[in-house]
Amino acid sequence: MLFNSWTFWIFFALVLPIYWVLPFRAQTRFLLAASYFFYGWWDWRFLTLIAFSTVMDYYLGNLVAAAQEGAPRLRYVQISVVVNLLLLGIFKYYNFFAHEVTGALNGLGLSVSLPFVELVLPVGISFYTFQSMSYVFDIARGVTKPATNFWNFALYVSFFPHLMAGPIMRSGAKGQDELGRGLLKQLEVPRVWIKGNFATGLYFILIGLFKKVVIGDNMASLVDMIFREDTSTLTGAECLAAIYAFAWQIYGDFSGYSSIAQGVAKWMGIDLMHNFKAPYLAISPSDFWRRWHISLSTWLRDYLYIPLGGNRVGEATTYRNMMITMVLGGLWHGANWTFLLWGFFHGALLCVYRLFSWEQSTPMTLVGRAWRVVLMFHLSCFGWLLFRAESMSQVTAFTGLILTDFRMTPVAMSMLALIAFYTLPLFLFEIWVDSRKDMAFLTREIWTKRAAVYIYFLVMLVFFPSPTAHEFIYFQF
Amino acid sequence: MIATAVLVFGAVELGIRAIEDKLSIDVKHIHAIPSIVAGLDRQPAPHVVFLGNSLTRASIHTEAIAEVWPAAPSMARIHPDDTTLLDWHYIYQRYVATMKPRTNLIVVSFVRWQLDDNQELHVDRLGSHFAGFQFAREAFEHDVREMGDRIEFMLAGTFRAMANRERVQYRILASVPGYKELANSVNHGVRAKAGTPANQSGAPSYTRMHRFLAAARARGDKVLFVAIPLPHSYEITDELRTAIREGGANLIDMQGVEPLIGQDFPDGYHLSEEAAPRLSRALGRAMMENEFVQAALHGGAKH
Numbered sequence: 001m002l003f004n005s006w007t008f009w010i011f012f013a014l015v016l017p018i019y020w021v022l023p024f025r026a027q028t029r030f031l032l033a034a035s036y037f038f039y040g041w042w043d044w045r046f047l048t049l050i051a052f053s054t055v056m057d058y059y060l061g062n063l064v065a066a067a068q069e070g071a072p073r074l075r076y077v078q079i080s081v082v083v084n085l086l087l088l089g090i091f092k093y094y095n096f097f098a099h100e101v102t103g104a105l106n107g108l109g110l111s112v113s114l115p116f117v118e119l120v121l122p123v124g125i126s127f128y129t130f131q132s133m134s135y136v137f138d139i140a141r142g143v144t145k146p147a148t149n150f151w152n153f154a155l156y157v158s159f160f161p162h163l164m165a166g167p168i169m170r171s172g173a174k175g176q177d178e179l180g181r182g183l184l185k186q187l188e189v190p191r192v193w194i195k196g197n198f199a200t201g202l203y204f205i206l207i208g209l210f211k212k213v214v215i216g217d218n219m220a221s222l223v224d225m226i227f228r229e230d231t232s233t234l235t236g237a238e239c240l241a242a243i244y245a246f247a248w249q250i251y252g253d254f255s256g257y258s259s260i261a262q263g264v265a266k267w268m269g270i271d272l273m274h275n276f277k278a279p280y281l282a283i284s285p286s287d288f289w290r291r292w293h294i295s296l297s298t299w300l301r302d303y304l305y306i307p308l309g310g311n312r313v314g315e316a317t318t319y320r321n322m323m324i325t326m327v328l329g330g331l332w333h334g335a336n337w338t339f340l341l342w343g344f345f346h347g348a349l350l351c352v353y354r355l356f357s358w359e360q361s362t363p364m365t366l367v368g369r370a371w372r373v374v375l376m377f378h379l380s381c382f383g384w385l386l387f388r389a390e391s392m393s394q395v396t397a398f399t400g401l402i403l404t405d406f407r408m409t410p411v412a413m414s415m416l417a418l419i420a421f422y423t424l425p426l427f428l429f430e431i432w433v434d435s436r437k438d439m440a441f442l443t444r445e446i447w448t449k450r451a452a453v454y455i456y457f458l459v460m461l462v463f464f465p466s467p468t469a470h471e472f473i474y475f476q477f
Numbered sequence: 478m479i480a481t482a483v484l485v486f487g488a489v490e491l492g493i494r495a496i497e498d499k500l501s502i503d504v505k506h507i508h509a510i511p512s513i514v515a516g517l518d519r520q521p522a523p524h525v526v527f528l529g530n531s532l533t534r535a536s537i538h539t540e541a542i543a544e545v546w547p548a549a550p551s552m553a554r555i556h557p558d559d560t561t562l563l564d565w566h567y568i569y570q571r572y573v574a575t576m577k578p579r580t581n582l583i584v585v586s587f588v589r590w591q592l593d594d595n596q597e598l599h600v601d602r603l604g605s606h607f608a609g610f611q612f613a614r615e616a617f618e619h620d621v622r623e624m625g626d627r628i629e630f631m632l633a634g635t636f637r638a639m640a641n642r643e644r645v646q647y648r649i650l651a652s653v654p655g656y657k658e659l660a661n662s663v664n665h666g667v668r669a670k671a672g673t674p675a676n677q678s679g680a681p682s683y684t685r686m687h688r689f690l691a692a693a694r695a696r697g698d699k700v701l702f703v704a705i706p707l708p709h710s711y712e713i714t715d716e717l718r719t720a721i722r723e724g725g726a727n728l729i730d731m732q733g734v735e736p737l738i739g740q741d742f743p744d745g746y747h748l749s750e751e752a753a754p755r756l757s758r759a760l761g762r763a764m765m766e767n768e769f770v771q772a773a774l775h776g777g778a779k780h
Contacts, residue, residue, distance in 0.1 A: 006625035221663045376659065411662070414655035421653065451481040458482055463642045463649075467664060 001041045003260040004212050011038065012264060018266060024190040028151050031268070035160035040126075042164075046122040049087065050158055056083060057132035058153045061146045064139045066358075072431035073140055080136040084129045091121050096335030124164040126332055130299055132157050135171045137185070137303050144173035148188050156184040159270075161261040166255065167275040172437035179298060180273040191269030199443045208259030210457040211426070215252030217466030218422055219245040223341070227388065231397035236405035237412035239398040243381050245415065246388045248423045250471055251279065274439050278430040280380070283372035284359050285349040288380060296332065300325050318354070323347040333387075340394070342386040349379060422464070425456065486638070493637045493645070500644045503558040506608045510572050513553050518576045520551030523774040526573050527554040528565045529586040532705050535747035537586060541757035550582070550774050557606070561596040562587070563620060566689040567607040574696055582773045583693060584764075586703040589711045592720075593681035604630035605640030619688065683720035690724030700726040701771035702777045703760065706733070708742045727769035735759040 001008045015034045022030055045376050059079045067073040089097075090446055098114040105112040135156070138144040147153035162169060172182015226234065226242035258275035265272045275295050289297040305325040311318040323344070330343020342381035353359045382399075389395045433439060498505040517524050527537050534556040543549040555568060565585060573583065590596075600621055608616040613630065621630050633640040650656050693700050702721055704713055710732050721728050734756075741752035748756060764770045 006628040010624065224664050410655035411659055414653055414659040417653045418650070418656070418659070421650070447481070451485075454482050455485045458486065461643045462486075462489075462638055465642075 001038055003207060003257060003264075007041075009095060011041075014030055016267060020193070027191065028155055028187065031160075032151060032155045032158065035155065035158040035163060038160040039158065039163055041122065042123050046125075049122055049125070049282040049295065050128060051154075053084065053087065053129060053132055054154045054157045055308050056080070056406075057136055057157070058147065058150055061153070062138050065146045077136055077140045080133055080257050084133050087126060088129055091125060093331075093335040096366075100454075115476075125318075127166045128157050128163065130296075131168045131170075131330075134299060134303060138171055138173040143175060144171050144182075147171075147184055152184065152187045155187050159183065159265070161264040161268075162258075162272055165257045165261075166293075167258055167261070167273050168299055169272060169295065179295070181271045183270070183272070186270050187303070191275055193269055194309050196443070197266050197269060200440050201439060204259045204263030204266060206454060206457045206461075208256045208261075208263060209461055210256070211252040211259060212256030213292045214460045215422055216249050216256055217253075218464065219249035219252060219419070221466055222418065223388070226415075227390065227394070231394065231401065233408050234401060235405070235412060237408050238415065239401045241415035241419065242414050243385050243388075243398070243402075244419055246381075246386050247280070247377070247381050248419065249334040250384065250387070251276070252426075256277075277439065278309050278434040280427065281373055281430060281434050282376045282380075283369060284376060285346060285353050286359055287380070288376060289346075289350075292447050296329065300329050304328065319351045320351045322354070337392065338386050339388050340385050341392075341395075345383050345386055401457075429453070480572035485532065485755065490636055490638045493641055497641060498639055500641055501558075504641065504644060507557050508618060510555055510557075510568065513555060514572050514576055517551055517553040523550040524576070524581040525552045525584060525774070526581060527549045527552065527556070527584045528569065528573070529554075529556050529705075529746060530560045530591075531556060531558045532588060533586045536753050536756055537703075537760065538754050538757040541754035542764070544664075545758045545761040549761070557602075559599070560566060560607075561591045562593075562603075563596060563685050563690060564599065564602065564607050566685060567603065567612055567616070569689065570692055571607065571609060571611055574692070574698075581698045582770060583698055583700045584703055585700060586705050588705050588707055590681060592686055592702070592717060593683055594685050595681060596685075599624070600626045600629045601633040601640055601643065604633035605637070610634050611663065612646050620685075643665070668761040680716050681714075683717065686720055690726055694725055696711060699769070700724070701764070701767075701770060701773070702728045704728065704732055706731055706735070706737055706748075708737075708739055708745060727767070729760070729763050729767060731760060731763070734763065 002010060011034075015031075019027055019030060019034075036047055036050075039050060053229050057080055060076050064073055064076045067076060094118050098116060102112055102114050135144075135147075135153070139146055146154065154167075156171065159169075169183035170176050170179055172185030176182060222245040223242055226238055226245075231239075255276035258272075262272045262274070273295060275293060277291040277294065279288055279291040305321055308319055308320060308321040308324060312323075324347075326347030327340060327343040330339045330341070330346070333339045333342070385395055385398055389398065433441065442453060493500075498508060517526065525526065527533055527539070529537070533554060537554060539552040539554060542552065557564065557568070560568075562585070563770075569583065573581070585592075598620060603616055603621065604613075606629075613634070616630065617627055621627050629639070638645075647660070650660070653659075690700055704711075713728070713730055723766070737748070737752060737756070741749050743749050
């Protein structure tokens with residue numbers, strides 16, 4: 001049941017009115033049932049997995065809260081980490097590691113054959129396990145209390161708008177105000193319909209659908225066309241255009257999902273955090289990570305980078321911590337060397353910018369800001385090549401062509417023109433949004449400006465959907 | 478604000494209705510189908526309707542057929558672009574089957590696998606132009622099974638903007654240099670990914686053809702399938718031949734009948750203006766000498 005399918009909207013049209021007529025406690029149970037139905041629509045067998053994770057972390061949270069500080073508390077946290085990562089490991093990483101270990105041992109002359117397992121990756125497993133782990137961590141750190149009852153916690157884990165691809169919502173601990181209102185805290189109090197919720201929700205849904213259906217899916221067709229070609233038939237300009245297209249595909253796809261999730265939740269009186277803030281306007285790597293997949297980057301910062309010591313334990317350790325955080329962040333996306341390299345590349349970027357103090361040189365002029373944006377966009381594009389490539393040889397071939405083959409072919413010209421046609425209006429709109437420092441500022445603008453933007457989104461949605469619908473990329477993570 | 482958006486969408490809908498025929502010659506042709514059928518109905522029996530897609534438009538010239546066929550029947554062509562058997566099935570039922578109850582010959586021209594069940598559904602066009610609300614029940618029962626597709630079918634049947642959105646998109650994006658070639662590559666990739674019969678395992682099925690032939694039989698019409706040549710020859714499988722025979726239809730394979738070379742296919746697919754009359758005359762001769770065709774036309778005319 002994808003957000004860009006009619007089935008989802010029929011489901012939501014049935015859920016929403018029932019939800020609002022129910023009393024508070026019944027609302028929670030009803031939403032929980034709807035969320036399990038939503039997840040089970042994809043594959044009901046994995047409902048047991050999400051239920052197991054929920055029950056375990058709920059009781060571990062209570063045990064952590066009741067335990068004395070120190071070793072007893074740490075033991076329960078370790079159980080949560082080990083079991084959650086074991087689940088992730090089995091479904092997501094086992095075959096990768098089995099393959100690599102077998103290869104390494106065989107390379108050493110040891111004839112070993114580890115069994116491979118045919119497993120379907122449960123959709124959203126990386127999102128909900130990280131979310132329920134953060135709940136246990138926050139109780140252990142003493143910055144939040146356990147859920148007031150099991151049903152609230154179960155809904156916190158499985159709340160359907162963000163279940164498949166985030167944002168990874170925090171429970172609502174102290175000191176997390178920058179991440180918006182905690183989801184668990186919101187679920188524990190009665191929801192109130194506030195005037196303006198509909199308009200804000202509609203805005204998020206419309207821009208989310210536009211990003212997914214018009215930008216993400218149309219770019220996907222261009223990307224697939226080039227990435228499936230034999231590289232000997234491509235030129236550098238075609239490769240570069242395909243990488244630009246992928247940069248917009250993954251942004252449109254993922255931020256579109258997050259935006260629709262925000263809008264759908266808003267219509268139920270619940271705020272989800274902003275997961276993206278115009279990331280291609282970033283001027284440096286750390287700025288990029290403050291704008292891209294914010295719920296994951298802040299999760300890694302709070303539960304990995306800072307516990308490792310962050311930047312308080314000397315320069316060398318800071319670089320080490322950055323690299324560990326980003327490489328594991330890459331690995332979070334999937335079991336593949338390309339994801340690891342992508343994480344390594346972003347870690348290295350952060351280190352280099354820190355080493356030369358480029359992060360601190362805040363540009364004052366428009367030109368100074370512009371060239372940093374262009375540079376950062378191209379650096380992130382190289383990262384996207386690592387992310388999208390099917391093999392390292394494809395990365396090498398694309399890079400070689402981009403650096404040596406400057407022929408501008410009709411295919412490259414048309415691709416660049418199409419990328420500009422689809423993405424330039426969104427890019428300009430994001431400059432406008434960024435200048436206001438408010439992701440939903442449009443909902444407070446005069447009606448003529450709102451109408452112009454909404455009509456553009458609607459017209460594009462009606463007339464410019466992709467020839468084929470694609471699943472959301474981040475469902476696989 | 479929502480009212481403004483609705484008003485604008487209403488204006489867009491009216492605008493599309495006003496310029497629909499100018500969007501493409503294909504839309505114009507689809508809108509002309511009722512008058513084509515009515516025009517043929519006014520001609521003396523027997524009647525032959527050539528049903529197909531752009532290959533039929535490019536390859537089959539009724540004037541050239543009439544040149545070699547003394548006392549040729551009254552003929553008309555219906556050829557919406559990028560259509561396959563399911564579209565023709567609904568075009569037949571919705572438009573051709575409204576002709577006065579005389580026995581007609583329906584000539585379906587095709588290439589490769591256009592007759593099997595694996596062909597892509599064009600839900601928008603089924604809802605708006607081919608099946609419409611009139612045949613929605615049959616379409617929902619057999620062809621348009623997904624809920625999302627059914628909603629799109631209904632929307633396309635109601636709003637011209639939805640029905641013609643692919644064409645609007647194409648007209649606007651065609652202004653991008655090289656777009657046509659790029660779109661062909663993208664579509665090729667999309668189809669390859671979706672899987673065409675060429676790369677699917679197992680024998681193709683022909684349930685849509687059985688339905689089409691059953692509808693024609695129920696009305697007393699005869700069906701002749703004509704395999705149109707392409708630059709590279711293709712196989713007509715035993716399964717297809719059996720399905721045609723069992724459905725009470727007949728087949729003429731025009732591949733190799735008329736010598737054609739690569740230059741006769743300037744875009745690598747459709748026949749040139751010069752080659753098409755040659756093929757049409759060859760088809761006329763083949764139909765004239767075909768016992769099934771003669772029985773269909775003259776046997777039917779006696780009723």
